[in-house]
Amino acid sequence: MNRMNWYVVYTKPKWEKKVAEKLNEIGIECYCPIITQIKQWSDRKKKVEIPLFNSYVFVKLPDMDRNSVFQVSGVVRYLFWLGKAAIVRNEEITAIKENLSNTNISDVCILPYKKGDKIKLETGVFSSQDAVVQEVTNTHYILVLESLGCLLKIKYKKDTL
Known part of the structure; x- marks a missing residue:
């Protein structure tokens, strides 16, 4: 059996x-998380859909089929973590999907990876998720998605705190 x-x-x-x-x-099978942002130009504002992760697309396939992605123009390489192709846990993909569908979130952006403490979250939308917390305030929190080597900053609308 070939694991996906x-x-x-x-x-x-x-x-x-x-x-x-x-x-x-x-x-x-692939997943490109998309967020909607309001872009400001000198004469107007416009909602635009942009990828959450610049230059990243998640693909789900067996290890033996990994080279098949290079049939597609625009694919550069796989992201590596500790010398191996980075594998993202199903739980992390699910957490990204669930949190992007949460209507209480008003702004999401990715920040460079920085080290923090490892924890297991006990409440909220990330309940039971392993994460590294970089910052927690009254308006946002930042969680490290270790397999990607980046931080996910989630900012809440003021009226939902």
Whole structure:
């Protein structure tokens, strides 16, 4: 039996959505987390959908089929962690999906990885998740997703605290 894992594919800059679309077309399960941001120009504001992780797309496939992603234009390489292709746990993909669908979240951005303390969260939307907490305030908290080597900053709307 060949186990299916989530891997992180590194793409050309600004190619995340195109790569995810093409991977789906050739039958590779993938996930490109998208967030909506309001961009301000001098004459207008506009809602735009952008990838949560710049140049990253998650793919779920057996280890022996990993090279199949290189059929798609825009795929650069796999993300490596400690000398091996980074494997993202199903629980982390689920946590990203659930938290992006949470309507109480008003702003999400990714910050560079910094070391913090390892904890197991006991309450809230990250209940039972292993994480490294970088910061907790009245308006936001920052959690490290270790397998990606980055921080997830979640900011709450003031009226939901």
